[in-house]
Amino acid sequence: MKDLLAGFLGISSGITFLLLGLGMPVLIAKGYPGPFFFPMISSIVLMTSGMLLMLKYLTRRHRIRKMEENSLLENRELPTLKSFVASIGGFIGGKGYLSVTIFLASLAAYIFSINYIGFLLSSFIFMYIVMTIYGVRMIAAVIYSTITIIFIYMLFIVMFKIVIPEPILGSILPR
Amino acid sequence: MIFQPHIIVTMFLAALLGVFVGSMPGLTATMATALLIPFTYFMDPLAGLSMIIAMSSVAIFSGDIPAVLLRIPGTPASAALTIDAYYLARRKPLSTLGVDAFCCMLGGLFGTSILIFTAPILADFVTGFSSAEYFWLTLWGLSMAIIISAEDPLKGVLGVAIGLLISSIGLDPVYGYPRYTLGIPDLLSGISFIPALIGFFAIPQLLWLISRPREKYAIKFESNERVFGLIGEVLKKYKLVILRSAGIGTFTGALPGAGADIAAWTSYGVAKRLSRKPDEYGKGSLEGVVAATSANNAAIPGAWIPLLVFGIPGDSITAIVLGALLVHGLRPGPTLFQEQGILVTALFMAFVIANIMILPIGYAAIRLSSHILRVPNNILAPVIAVFCVIGAYAVNNNLFDIWLMLLFGIMGYFMERLGIPIPPIVLAIILGPMVEFNFITTLIKSDLNPIMFFSRPIAACLAVITITTWVLPFILARLRSLR
Numbered sequence: 283m284k285d286l287l288a289g290f291l292g293i294s295s296g297i298t299f300l301l302l303g304l305g306m307p308v309l310i311a312k313g314y315p316g317p318f319f320f321p322m323i324s325s326i327v328l329m330t331s332g333m334l335l336m337l338k339y340l341t342r343r344h345r346i347r348k349m350e351e352n353s354l355l356e357n358r359e360l361p362t363l364k365s366f367v368a369s370i371g372g373f374i375g376g377k378g379y380l381s382v383t384i385f386l387a388s389l390a391a392y393i394f395s396i397n398y399i400g401f402l403l404s405s406f407i408f409m410y411i412v413m414t415i416y417g418v419r420m421i422a423a424v425i426y427s428t429i430t431i432i433f434i435y436m437l438f439i440v441m442f443k444i445v446i447p448e449p450i451l452g453s454i455l456p457r
Numbered sequence: 458m459i460f461q462p463h464i465i466v467t468m469f470l471a472a473l474l475g476v477f478v479g480s481m482p483g484l485t486a487t488m489a490t491a492l493l494i495p496f497t498y499f500m501d502p503l504a505g506l507s508m509i510i511a512m513s514s515v516a517i518f519s520g521d522i523p524a525v526l527l528r529i530p531g532t533p534a535s536a537a538l539t540i541d542a543y544y545l546a547r548r549k550p551l552s553t554l555g556v557d558a559f560c561c562m563l564g565g566l567f568g569t570s571i572l573i574f575t576a577p578i579l580a581d582f583v584t585g586f587s588s589a590e591y592f593w594l595t596l597w598g599l600s601m602a603i604i605i606s607a608e609d610p611l612k613g614v615l616g617v618a619i620g621l622l623i624s625s626i627g628l629d630p631v632y633g634y635p636r637y638t639l640g641i642p643d644l645l646s647g648i649s650f651i652p653a654l655i656g657f658f659a660i661p662q663l664l665w666l667i668s669r670p671r672e673k674y675a676i677k678f679e680s681n682e683r684v685f686g687l688i689g690e691v692l693k694k695y696k697l698v699i700l701r702s703a704g705i706g707t708f709t710g711a712l713p714g715a716g717a718d719i720a721a722w723t724s725y726g727v728a729k730r731l732s733r734k735p736d737e738y739g740k741g742s743l744e745g746v747v748a749a750t751s752a753n754n755a756a757i758p759g760a761w762i763p764l765l766v767f768g769i770p771g772d773s774i775t776a777i778v779l780g781a782l783l784v785h786g787l788r789p790g791p792t793l794f795q796e797q798g799i800l801v802t803a804l805f806m807a808f809v810i811a812n813i814m815i816l817p818i819g820y821a822a823i824r825l826s827s828h829i830l831r832v833p834n835n836i837l838a839p840v841i842a843v844f845c846v847i848g849a850y851a852v853n854n855n856l857f858d859i860w861l862m863l864l865f866g867i868m869g870y871f872m873e874r875l876g877i878p879i880p881p882i883v884l885a886i887i888l889g890p891m892v893e894f895n896f897i898t899t900l901i902k903s904d905l906n907p908i909m910f911f912s913r914p915i916a917a918c919l920a921v922i923t924i925t926t927w928v929l930p931f932i933l934a935r936l937r938s939l940r
């Protein structure tokens with residue numbers, strides 16, 4: 283199954299890059315390779331490796347099916363919607379696929395909020411929410427988040443003088 | 458130059474970070490390097506690079522701590538010794554770790570001595586390289602990464618092709634033509650290197666951690682055991698094993714795409730084959746532990762040989778270090794040795810100091826390991842995520858880079874689940890522009906005559922080596938199937 287999906291990824295990505303690059307010249311004056319020459323070769327290699335992976339999966343699956351037909355195995359379960367969803371979930375994150383999905387969504391929301399409420403506040407809220415979702419007690423989550431924010435402020439802003447995104451209404455913290 | 462107080466203190470603090478990162482299963486030295494790189498922008502080059510050297514050297518040793526005590530490798534480099542070390546640790550956990558620390562130090566010092574003696578010689582040799590030689594060298598680097606890193610070479614090729622296409626986003630290196638920018642001004646300068654690295658290496662690890670949120674580790678051992686009690690026996694019985702393994706580790710580390718983990722496995726396999734007691738391997742062989750640990754730390758300086766001489770990273774850590782070198786205006790190659798000779802010498806000394814540090818810091822880490830391993834993943838993951846965000850942002854002060862980091866992180870996570878290895882992708886992102894630039898430059902110089910790629914003797918040799926690297930796996934597979 284992994285080979286099938288990897289093959290599909292290769293073929294679809296290769297086609298995408300080929301289509302996106304169609305307006306670029308492959309060769310320029312005197313026949314020298316142009317800007318699209320290397321991406322075109324890379325896309326073809328990508329599609330070819332994708333096709334070979336899919337072929338490998340299909341030939342292996344055919345051999346396994348032949349073996350199953352010749353075997354005495356019974357009690358094969360029919361695929362259900364539940365088992366299909368579980369396999370997708372298993373593919374996404376194994377046992378903790380829900381944790382992974384929630385974490386990614388939280389991370390995306392955190393990055394989105396940085397521009398509006400500033401880096402320090404959005405980081406504090408992100409850490410606090412994620413820690414409490416995943417079982418850390420509220421007081422402990424506040425303490426760990428606060429310590430981390432103070433450390434980041436002292437190290438990056440005071441010592442390294444990095445300019446970090448500030449809230450829309452401006453920052454109250456000194457530099 | 459290296460003995461300035463601020464550099465020694467920085468190296469010491471980085472070594473402590475290396476202890477933490479290495480000891481925690483789920484955190485890797487590569488991930489920690491990716492997170493440390495943005496810090497180096499605000500330091501002088503020597504302090505920044507010494508910090509990474511110290512952190513990576515100690516982290517590779519510290520990954521052995523949970524391997525020995527819990528049978529869980531802290532870093533991939535510790536996997537080779539896990540089973541034997543765990544068996545030994547049932548009777549003598551602290552002295553097993555003491556042997557580990559000692560052999561790591563010796564292996565690292567051996568690799569450093571090879572680095573010191575060979576790198577300047579190779580740098581002189583490389584002075585005469587033209588675009589044709591660099592083309593074959595970088596192509597060979599990518600080929601090795603496919604063969605070494607990927608269980609399935611097809612997936613390795615797929616990864617390299619993806620990396621090459623990612624590297625082509627932005628302005629063309631030869632003509633300056635905008636490619637795949639999709640009308641987004643932030644993409645005109647191409648994919649920012651450090652956010653991509655943090656995304657590929659750090660985010661998948663974070664997702665692995667958060668899928669086991671409440672996991673933490675508890676260990677107990679006797680406090681009266683002597684940590685370095687077995688050193689005498691090791692030196693008496695296994696000196697040749699240490700020397701051989703350190704050599705294997707250094708050579709393996711110098712191969713692009715091969716890192717400390719492959720060095721450790723290769724050395725373990727060779728030691729088993731040559732051992733008088735091969736049956737003990739897998740059941741508590743001290744010789745096996747010595748072989749693996751000597752090799753994995755020797756690979757760290759080994760990986761810096763191709764990095765400093767050719768600008769081709771030997772492993773994932775040096776792939777990230779290359780970014781740091783370029784940001785500081787230090788271009789690897791012969792000119793680095795000519796123009797920044799003092800800096801290069803100071804870096805060699807940093808390796809010596811970092812490997813000597815393994816012993817005292819390792820001793821403290823061994824004694825305190827029960828406390829280090831208690832931090833649960835549900836606290837660790839969000840804190841590290843915040844550091845990833847600020848690390849990605851600090852490069853260009855651009856929020857777009859953080860979104861890129863997240864995108865590559867998700868891509869990296871799914872690719873790992875599909876069995877597509879990450880190191881070839883990253884190596885292709887780094888080497889892609891070099892391959893393209895040298896290829897097109899050679900064609901332009903030769904007026905489209907392909908013979909130019911083979912006409913110079915060194916280019917011809919490199920071409921033969923590269924083509925052999927492509928063809929050899931198929932030949933070997935065919936020979937195996939005929940038997």
